[in-house]
Amino acid sequence: MRKLTFAQATCEAMAETMEKDPTVFAMGEDLARQGGIFGQFKGLPDQFPGRILDTPISETFIIGGGVGAALAGARPVVDMHFADFIGVPMDEIFNQMAKARYMFGGQATVPLVLRAPDGMTFQGAAQHSQCVEAWFPHIPGIKVVAPSNPYDAKMVLKAAIESDDPVLYFENKILYKEKGELPEVADQVPYTIGKARVEREGTDVTIVSYSIGMKNARAAADLLAKDGIKAEVVDLITLSPWDKETVLNSVKKTHRLCVVHEAVKQSGFGAEISATVAEEAMEYLDAPILRYGAPFCPIPFAPTLEKMVRVYPEDLYKGIKGMF
Amino acid sequence: MAVTKAQKEQAAKFYETMSTIRHFEESIKHDSLAGEIPGFVHLYIGEEAIATGVCAALRKDDMIESTHRGHGHCIAKGADVNKMMAEIFGKKTGMCQGRGGSMHIADFSIGMLGANGVVGGGYNLATGAALANRMVLKNDKVSVVFFGDGASNRGTFHEAMNVASAWHLPVIFVNEMNCWASTTPYRTTCNTENISDRAYGYHVPGVIVDGQDVFAVYEAAKTAVERARKGEGPTFIEAKTYRIEGHYVGDPELYREREETQKIFHDTDPLKMFRIKAAKLKVMTAKECDAIDEKCAEKIKAAKKFAMESEYPDSSEYMKYVYVD
Structure with missing residues (x-):
């Protein structure tokens, strides 16, 4: 058994899926140069040059562009910086990402993961501390996950990236630094989205x-x-x-x-x-x-x-x- | 200079696409007013030259993002009119198997990534598709986003234009400047006479073209597509046109004079403009155009028959396509 933090575990999930599938890429604010503001992308930009992209501060593009990329055949992972900012690209989430497959009669697949760091931390106050996960299970067409420990963080993120449906992945900011045991890769059990x-x-x-x-x-x-x-x-x-x-x-x-x-x-x-x-x-x-x-x-x-x-x-x- | 066979074929193709759109829209208008077509429909009558000229410059595997006024884009990209008509009637044989209707018509097999019911919803999708094609999938496909003057005032316009320019993405912004945002005249809500002026601020070439002239639209699109395919980045094409029909079929149009609209249509109808220019260029005769009109009328009649005779989707399948797995 190895001990990894929640953030490190998500990096492993990203690296393993990116290694296997060249259509997986990530974009968001402060990912490439900073490795994510919580270190949740640390090391990945060097490991996968050109596949972890720093975007402008343009949330509707980050999410809408991700949806477009998915429609074109890529497998994007988009980062929301703070879950609190998710209101900005709400149309891209509930009218585009969630609806494309259904309203186009199954022609479209949107294999996208939206990562949203949430929760109270560092005295973040009203616009950097929220948990907004409950807004989304009300929307048919997207899946919503919120793992609680490093092992799940990895296996759930892998499942989300591999899923052909759009998945909102809520990751708690306090949990990022928490350590937990992870079995060796060969002994890891894949997670099935929808299972408690x-x-x-x-x-x-x-x-x-x-x-x-x-x-x-x-x-x-x-x-x-x-x-x-x-x-x-x-x-x-x-x-x-x-x-x-x-x-x-x-x-x-x-x-x-x-x-x-x-x-x-x-x-x-x-x-x-x-x-x-x-x-x-x-x-x-x-x-x-x-x-x-x-x-x-x-x-x-x-x-x-x-x-x-x-x-x-x-x-x-x-x-x-x-x-x- | 002698007219080549290729020029004649291209002209015939332009006219056939425009005539197909015109007949399609007139049929839809008739059936919508008669109560046979449910829901909202928005017509492309008078704007046919734009979709036709732009899509003629694209390959089958290039991608387009369309609008609520999207039938013309779909036809111009090469969609089957039977399946389109069936979708608009809500039938199982429709493009989207009756899940979408007029406002969500799509044909992924020809890169038509969907009409969008949200005004200004397409910019980011087209830009994201361009990003994926160029930076991830490493191919040379080009994306086009069609949008109206109303949509140009959405914030999504800025976000997509900025990133498309910053990353030299192969996306072409085609503005159908039809002077009306639903019931509101464009100039009452915007102080920029030419929307393409904004392109300058993004270091993107902004081109104004007569949207009633399919030849001119095609030339502008061709240049933009070549530029995009070479990796030189986006182009903004502002095609000047006019929304001849109401915002939707059934719109009482209390906000404008019908006579004025009719006069504009009389003076600028792109099919009529085509006939004049084609005669001048000696690429097509009026008789040849008439023959195409006749063929298109038959094609649309058959499409309507196909739609009317098709079944509605089975009610028990309403949950199909919410998720893949």
């Missing part, structure tokens, strides 16, 4: 999360274990199409559900999970569903304010204790 993983088995409550929310899920499960409560922790990994079956099976076993994410709670992806469980497994529930996310507030700058919009493992611990 039961990361920790339990019998008393199901905690569902993804991306950095998994840190809360794991920490809360540890706290609960001290009290003899066995939490089952499900890492969703893919938000669209999401793995209902794994979540429903878990809830049917544990009879309790808690969902958590860093994004704003209102209309967050937790709402979709909760609604689905209420629709399809209500009779199995022994307690109302618990949902955690940020309050309905822009991300503030001052540390004393920013800490108020975060979710903490203790919140989950207290809430889940109240379910029994």
Whole structure:
């Protein structure tokens, strides 16, 4: 086993796919000279000259140009710098990227990956800290993934690049530096987009999360274990199409559900999970569903304010204790 | 100088493409007003020379991005009119198997990468396709993006023009300056008389051409295509034309005088202009043009029959093509 950071793991995924397929290339702001502002493209520009492109600050081109490149037969990976900037090329995402295959009757394929670094970090304030993943599972035609650890970061990114459908890849800025174990390349298991993983088995409550929310899920499960409560922790990994079956099976076993994410709670992806469980497994529930996310507030700058919009493992611990 | 066989053939091809578009659009207009065609349709009548002249300068594997007013581009690039008509009627035999309709007509087999329902949505797609072809796939294919004067005020115009110029991408910006952005006259929302003036700011050649003259459009496009294929970068072609029809079929056109539009059409109809110029150049006679018109009328009649007789897509297949896998 090797230890790599999340950022290094994504570089491995890029390198392996670029090695195999000459039509894979990447473009975005500050990728070639800087290696990505979070080091997530480090080394790739030297390894693949001319295939990691520094674009102008032109988000509609970065995404729209990526879609055009995909339509022409290339396999682009486009970088959004910060997920917060994704509103600029929104038309390119939901009207072009997502619709081309369907509205042209299957003539088009859009094998594109949009990488979007998200989440609170470095006191980034309102326009550099957001988690906006929940906007996108509402759009048919694109897939949405948000891995929580280095191994998944690599395997999910590989799957996204190899997919013939457009994939939005949300990568959390705090997770970039986190280290995790990766098997040797020969022992790595390919990821299938749409599959969740039961990361920790339990019998008393199901905690569902993804991306950095998994840190809360794991920490809360540890706290609960001290009290003899066995939490089952499900890492969703893919938000669209999401793995209902794994979540429903878990809830049917544990009879309790808690969902958590860093994004704003209102209309967050937790709402979709909760609604689905209420629709399809209500009779199995022994307690109302618990949902955690940020309050309905822009991300503030001052540390004393920013800490108020975060979710903490203790919140989950207290809430889940109240379910029994 | 004697007229060559090649010149005559080319002229006949120009006229046949323009006549096909004209007959196609007139048929669509009739059927849309009669309630037989659902949804919005936007006609290319009066602008035929632009798509025809530009696409004649392209190879089959070159790529075009079209607009909501896209039937003409599609025909000029070489699409099958039966499949086009079937698509506009929403039939299973249509280009997009009834998924797209008039505003999303596409034929990837001839590099027609789709009409776009979003005004100004095509620039980045065409520029991205040019980038992929030149920098990634390493071929010499050229892209064209068609857009109106209304679309020239989108921010996407700037982003695509800038990067196309910076990276010398093989993309040609073809502006169909038809003087109307839906119901709004162009000059009330823009202080630049010639949109091609903007090309200067990007260090891109900006060319103004009479959009009613297919020969002139072809020559401008040919120069631009050669330049692009050689790796010398983009060209901006502003083709002066006029939107003869309403914004869409059924538009009450409360914003302008019908008589004025009719007069402009009378004076600048590109098919009529062609006949005058062709006679002068001695490349085609009026009789030869009449014969082509007759042939095109039959072709479009057959296309309509094909569309009418085709089935609608099976309802159970509505989810097909959302994803590949």
